[in-house]
Amino acid sequence: MTLDDQNENAQTSASRDATEAGWQAVRRDGRVRDELINTAHGHPRLRQLFPWTGMGELHFSRCTEHRWTWDIPYIQPAEGGGYRVSGPLRTESVGPAETAEDAIAMIIARLPPNAGPAFVGTPEQLEEYEASPGPHPTTSPGAE
Numbered sequence: 706m707t708l709d710d711q712n713e714n715a716q717t718s719a720s721r722d723a724t725e726a727g728w729q730a731v732r733r734d735g736r737v738r739d740e741l742i743n744t745a746h747g748h749p750r751l752r753q754l755f756p757w758t759g760m761g762e763l764h765f766s767r768c769t770e771h772r773w774t775w776d777i778p779y780i781q782p783a784e785g786g787g788y789r790v791s792g793p794l795r796t797e798s799v800g801p802a803e804t805a806e807d808a809i810a811m812i813i814a815r816l817p818p819n820a821g822p823a824f825v826g827t828p829e830q831l832e833e834y835e836a837s838p839g840p841h842p843t844t845s846p847g848a849e
Contacts, residue, residue, distance in 0.1 A: 745780075751765060
């Protein structure tokens with residue numbers, strides 16, 4: 706095994722640990738409906754991203770450390786039930802979703818090709834990593 710392979714394996718393991726800790730924290734904080742968390746966590750492409758909450762919204766980041774990335778749409782509760790999918794920027798609206806499954810499908814359809822597994826570090830470190838030469842593993846749309 707090469708040093709690059711060892712580094713990649715360490716990054717993957719650390720990413721898995723950090724994202725699972727993030728999912729546990731989102732479950733504990735109680736600001737997002739359980740059905741949405743369970744549905745999102747049940748999808749392999751979203752489960753490998755770092756989740757975070759704000760104002761009752763469920764966000765997904767391509768990195769594990771704060772400030773997180775803002776290049777994936779997010780889900781917020783809609784008044785009277787259902788959900789609203791917005792983003793990635795606060796000024797952008799994707800549309801309403803009647804169910805958690807509908808909202809998740811809208812997110813999956815809009816994931817960037819390089820979404821996952823989450824990079825262990827900050828958005829700036831992720832940007833530096835992605836700009837460096839060499840192959841960088843990404844998740845293909847059908848990957849688990």
